Amino acid sequence: MANETQTQNVSVNNFEQCLKCSICTVYCPVSAVSPEYPGPKQAGPDAERYRMKNKEFFDDALKMCLNCKRCEVACPNDVHIGDIIQAARIKYNTHRPKLRDMMLANTDFVGTMASPFAAIANPILKLKPMKAILHGVMAIDKHRTFPDYSSRKFESWFKKNAASEQDKFNKHVSYFHGCYVNYNYPQLGIDFVKVMNAVGYGVHLLEKEKCCGVALIANGMPKQAKRQGEVNMTSMRKAIANGHQVLTTSSTCTFTMRDEYDHLLGIDNHDVRDSISLATRFLFQLIEKGEIKLAFREDYHKRVAYHSACHMERMGWVPYSTQLLRMILGIDFVMLESQCCGISGTYGFKKENYERSQAIGKGLFDQIKEVNPDYVATDCETCKWQIEMSAGTPVMNPISIIAEALDIEATRKLNNLD
Amino acid sequence: MKFDIIIIGGGLSGLTAGIALAEAGKDVALVSAGQSSLHFGSGSLDLLGCDEKGNDIYKPLDAIKAVNSKHQYNKLEDVSSLAGVAKQLLERAGIATTGNITSNHWRITPIGGLMPTWLSMEGMATIEDPDQMPWRKVALVNIINYLDFPTKFLASGLRDKGVEVDVKAVSLPELQKLRQSPTEMRSSNIAKVIESNELIVKLAEEVYKVAGEGYDMVLLPAVLGMTNSEKSQQLLKLIKVPARYVATLPPSVPGVRMQTMLRKRFTALGGTFFTGDQVTEGLFEDNILKGVKTAKLDGTTLEADNFILATGSFMSRGLKADYNRVYEPALGVDVDDLGLDRKTWAKIDVTDAQPYMEMGVKTDENLRCMRNGTTISNLFAVGSILSGHNSIKRLDAGGVDMLTALQVANNIIK
Numbered sequence A: 001m002a003n004e005t006q007t008q009n010v011s012v013n014n015f016e017q018c019l020k021c022s023i024c025t026v027y028c029p030v031s032a033v034s035p036e037y038p039g040p041k042q043a044g045p046d047a048e049r050y051r052m053k054n055k056e057f058f059d060d061a062l063k064m065c066l067n068c069k070r071c072e073v074a075c076p077n078d079v080h081i082g083d084i085i086q087a088a089r090i091k092y093n094t095h096r097p098k099l100r101d102m103m104l105a106n107t108d109f110v111g112t113m114a115s116p117f118a119a120i121a122n123p124i125l126k127l128k129p130m131k132a133i134l135h136g137v138m139a140i141d142k143h144r145t146f147p148d149y150s151s152r153k154f155e156s157w158f159k160k161n162a163a164s165e166q167d168k169f170n171k172h173v174s175y176f177h178g179c180y181v182n183y184n185y186p187q188l189g190i191d192f193v194k195v196m197n198a199v200g201y202g203v204h205l206l207e208k209e210k211c212c213g214v215a216l217i218a219n220g221m222p223k224q225a226k227r228q229g230e231v232n233m234t235s236m237r238k239a240i241a242n243g244h245q246v247l248t249t250s251s252t253c254t255f256t257m258r259d260e261y262d263h264l265l266g267i268d269n270h271d272v273r274d275s276i277s278l279a280t281r282f283l284f285q286l287i288e289k290g291e292i293k294l295a296f297r298e299d300y301h302k303r304v305a306y307h308s309a310c311h312m313e314r315m316g317w318v319p320y321s322t323q324l325l326r327m328i329l330g331i332d333f334v335m336l337e338s339q340c341c342g343i344s345g346t347y348g349f350k351k352e353n354y355e356r357s358q359a360i361g362k363g364l365f366d367q368i369k370e371v372n373p374d375y376v377a378t379d380c381e382t383c384k385w386q387i388e389m390s391a392g393t394p395v396m397n398p399i400s401i402i403a404e405a406l407d408i409e410a411t412r413k414l415n416n417l418d
Numbered sequence B: 001m002k003f004d005i006i007i008i009g010g011g012l013s014g015l016t017a018g019i020a021l022a023e024a025g026k027d028v029a030l031v032s033a034g035q036s037s038l039h040f041g042s043g044s045l046d047l048l049g050c051d052e053k054g055n056d057i058y059k060p061l062d063a064i065k066a067v068n069s070k071h072q073y074n075k076l077e078d079v080s081s082l083a084g085v086a087k088q089l090l091e092r093a094g095i096a097t098t099g100n101i102t103s104n105h106w107r108i109t110p111i112g113g114l115m116p117t118w119l120s121m122e123g124m125a126t127i128e129d130p131d132q133m134p135w136r137k138v139a140l141v142n143i144i145n146y147l148d149f150p151t152k153f154l155a156s157g158l159r160d161k162g163v164e165v166d167v168k169a170v171s172l173p174e175l176q177k178l179r180q181s182p183t184e185m186r187s188s189n190i191a192k193v194i195e196s197n198e199l200i201v202k203l204a205e206e207v208y209k210v211a212g213e214g215y216d217m218v219l220l221p222a223v224l225g226m227t228n229s230e231k232s233q234q235l236l237k238l239i240k241v242p243a244r245y246v247a248t249l250p251p252s253v254p255g256v257r258m259q260t261m262l263r264k265r266f267t268a269l270g271g272t273f274f275t276g277d278q279v280t281e282g283l284f285e286d287n288i289l290k291g292v293k294t295a296k297l298d299g300t301t302l303e304a305d306n307f308i309l310a311t312g313s314f315m316s317r318g319l320k321a322d323y324n325r326v327y328e329p330a331l332g333v334d335v336d337d338l339g340l341d342r343k344t345w346a347k348i349d350v351t352d353a354q355p356y357m358e359m360g361v362k363t364d365e366n367l368r369c370m371r372n373g374t375t376i377s378n379l380f381a382v383g384s385i386l387s388g389h390n391s392i393k394r395l396d397a398g399g400v401d402m403l404t405a406l407q408v409a410n411n412i413i414k
């Protein structure tokens, strides 16, 4: 009887485990720079008690939360503070999202619209008058550099240049490329295909891929996020039934589909979750098992500083990427201190957040300037925009660095492909 | 993933062992579930502050020789030399301290008590001998609206020692902004606000205005410098009259600083940090620990030649209790529950020495853990998860953490 009482005493998101130590507050990047934000302990477990009594206690300031989960990583009692805050926003927020938020959140829709016009859209988005309009009318901050839209989508490149080759391989994976690879930076997808092919894996696209929905969650559109999530789950189930792992090259997409789908959107992903992985983790695990080998160019020499993206940190997977990068002998590896870069997806694009976003990232930018690497490596695409804009150092996904350093011929030989 | 040594727990003891081993050229990984109890630290490390009867210890070396047979200090080969190594290890990490093992000095607690201690971080107020207070008249200068520095208690504690105390308060507009969210006027947020040289100069001026003349010492809450001691030292210099810091209620800024700088040192030495993850299972074979599984790295085993358990006591969840037993949740190693009946684990009066505080994992003379009564040859335990000491009553937490960690590092390197 006594034991039963104890095991049942587990609250939603562990909020009753909070012992009010305030450690989470120390690590919250927002409460550091925005005194009007109530901070994780107050916004999370403390206020949750009130909100449970009366929804009037919902505080609009909660939208300042980046959902970076650094509070959760720091909490010694495993309180899911970020989840509590996001769940409260979903449950209690009554405001309809603004047009601007809808635009920023619908990364795939806007991408589809912009890609064919990339030659026009990119320069326009860079023009001062256009930025002034975005700033004034849309409240998208004028200091932001928009990530370029690529003139050719990754999917088009893949169909034209790679798809027909993929069935030749004995082993196969599916690739969730995400909006960023598709519309803004197809090169990362191309690098991914190059690396996977070199170690004997054929790459396939999912039957249907929708944006993972992270931006929809952040911008108050959970219903649409859920619909898109269900589409992704259905496609992934099919891929998994074919014996494929589903790989991504984005820590945030991965985290969203593995954890937020279940925790925040109520999507049942239990049968899919373990088959979704990050490409670096997948490669590391294969190398460790001795199933594949990588050979690197001897003339490759770069100083690389690794930045731990928030959701990568929350997943606990940072060492997969760093251990993989450290296998490249020509790399002079530096680990940056783990802190938020401030962008948090679409957050930093909003006029009301711009200054806060830059203030949050300042410590990181200073550190990068001091280390002065050839590249910053990180697993998150929005960190890339933020760091390139603010620290001026080129940022690469670890997969792109591997693709660059890889000796393809030697690797193919090592994996008995020739 | 394979390493030379895997340490479970990222607080003072785990990081000390990690740094010592990484300095010796080992490939070390550290798995840490959430932040450590350094966040409740005092800015000082205690070695052995009180004897069995609760009296202050002045000369800790003699007292250490006299600790009872259960105390972990009995397993240290050479306490003085380890203590010296500990101080140097902190210094190499950028943490300068005052104090040594031959004589304790005294720190001031946030509620005005004086406690014997071993090493204090630079800038903290210390007292050589509590029977001869070094100051006749003190200004206690708080930041307006900051509640975690209870000046009334502090003043009354000092007055009891015959010191004349004036309580003052200062502020800056930048600090008052923090009050927009009344719960957020916390030490760590103040530290984050006072980062620029400009604000430090202004704050120094404000302090000088209220306490610039007529005091032997100005005492300030320790709310500056979470990542290094540069800012906090700069403020003391700019105030132009003798000034020092006193620990606040948690979160402790000097504690966060110590945690941050130790972690930075560990990473700079090439150590790998598994953040926010938890060891869930140990893979044992013939009394050897082959590897551990964690909550987040599903599909991956972390392997090493040696393992160190540094997960802390009940408060840090290194030990757990249910209605029937006390156990160690990560690896299931043997716990010494002192053979006590459930009803006698705790004393009704909370200020009494609590028996459960002395519970902890069992270890052999080399600080190796046991499972089902058999020693595991490559699994060691360090810090407050060890049995046989009560850090609240004996004031020995910092010493147990650092010295057992260094001893185990030596045992492994040998």
Ligand code: SF4
Residues within 6 Å of the ligand: A017, A018, A019, A020, A021, A022, A023, A024, A025, A040, A041, A045, A074, A075, A076, A077, A078, A079, A081
């Ligand atoms: S760190 Fe965790 S336990 Fe501490 S106050 Fe925050 S939520 Fe509560």
Ligand code: SF4
Residues within 6 Å of the ligand: A027, A028, A029, A030, A031, A039, A040, A043, A064, A065, A066, A067, A068, A069, A070, A071, A072, A081, A082, A085
């Ligand atoms: S998720 Fe990030 S921004 Fe939100 S409360 Fe936690 S630490 Fe702060």
